[in-house]
Amino acid sequence: MARVRLENITKRYGEETAVDGISLEVEDGEFVTFVGPSGCGKSTTMETVAGLTQPSEGDVYIGDDKVTKLAPKDRGVAMVFQNIALFPHMDVYENISFGLRLRKYDDEEVRRRVEQAADIVQLEGMLDRMPAEMSGGQQQRVGIARAIVRNPDVFLMDEPLANLDAKLRVHMRTELQRLHRELNATIIYVTHDQAEAMTMSNRIAVLNDGKLQQIAPPLVCYNEP
Numbered sequence: 001m002a003r004v005r006l007e008n009i010t011k012r013y014g015e016e017t018a019v020d021g022i023s024l025e026v027e028d029g030e031f032v033t034f035v036g037p038s039g040c041g042k043s044t045t046m047e048t049v050a051g052l053t054q055p056s057e058g059d060v061y062i063g064d065d066k067v068t069k070l071a072p073k074d075r076g077v078a079m080v081f082q083n084i085a086l087f088p089h090m091d092v093y094e095n096i097s098f099g100l101r102l103r104k105y106d107d108e109e110v111r112r113r114v115e116q117a118a119d120i121v122q123l124e125g126m127l128d129r130m131p132a133e134m135s136g137g138q139q140q141r142v143g144i145a146r147a148i149v150r151n152p153d154v155f156l157m158d159e160p161l162a163n164l165d166a167k168l169r170v171h172m173r174t175e176l177q178r179l180h181r182e183l184n185a186t187i188i189y190v191t192h193d194q195a196e197a198m199t200m201s202n203r204i205a206v207l208n209d210g211k212l213q214q215i216a217p218p219l220v221c222y223n224e225p
């Protein structure tokens with residue numbers, strides 16, 4: 001795991017400034033959530049950490065390395081998105097192991113990593129299921145397991161629960177908290193769900209109009225309505 005540092009990140013699209021001079025540091029093992037209104041720059045900021053977007057100005061550091069110019073695959077990050085996009089013709093094992101098999105890890109190592117990841121997201125016993133046979137929450141957990149097997153330094157999660165129904169979302173919050181604890185993972189998380197931000201984060205970063213308005217631990221004890 002590793003810390004992440006954003007140094008004065010700005011991203012412009014033509015005349016529009018999507019991210020406007022954001023600096024922040026996420027500690028090793030910390031869970032930081034970006035919140036703020038739609039269009040405030042949450043996803044774009046995340047994408048600069050992932051390497052999916054090049055900042056117009058500023059630098060991104062992961063651990064001690066400046067990664068601003070590195071390709072996504074060389075950054076030690078794994079992403080989980082709102083749209084999980086499992087391969088429909090592959091079972092759970094094949095979906096989780098796809099990247100490892102491409103990289104030609106030997107079969108035993110692949111199996112070991114897949115079983116460990118499936119265990120963490122509580123999908124043991126479901127490795128031979130097809131995606132169509134699974135609930136949304138189970139599919140989302142396959143998506144998370146696919147990120148875990150990569151053994152990343154940093155998890156980047158952009159609205160990973162947005163497509164789930166309310167009850168599952170609450171359940172998955174607990175699962176993500178457990179994941180954070182068990183893996184001691186550094187997690188940067190984007191959501192517009194206040195309850196998610198309040199219950200899971202070590203600190204919440206509030207973005208507005210491309211700027212970091214404040215970053216602080218959740219202050220109140222959040223009770224489910």
Ligand code: ADP
Nearest residue numbers: 013017018036037038039040041042043044045
């Ligand atoms: P959020 O994730 O908070 O909803 P985004 O980071 O997606 O916000 O977007 C921030 C701003 O940048 C928005 O105004 C959006 O329209 C703009 N933007 C994002 N991606 C692009 C792009 N590829 N091209 C042009 N404008 C973009």
Ligand code: ADP
Nearest residue numbers: 072073077078079080098099100102103146147
């Ligand atoms: P590799 O990382 O060795 O290229 P993969 O098949 O795992 O092999 O990934 C293929 C491409 O997709 C790579 O560029 C990788 O960085 C990217 N990728 C796949 N899954 C993820 C993920 N969960 N998070 C981030 N990048 C991913």
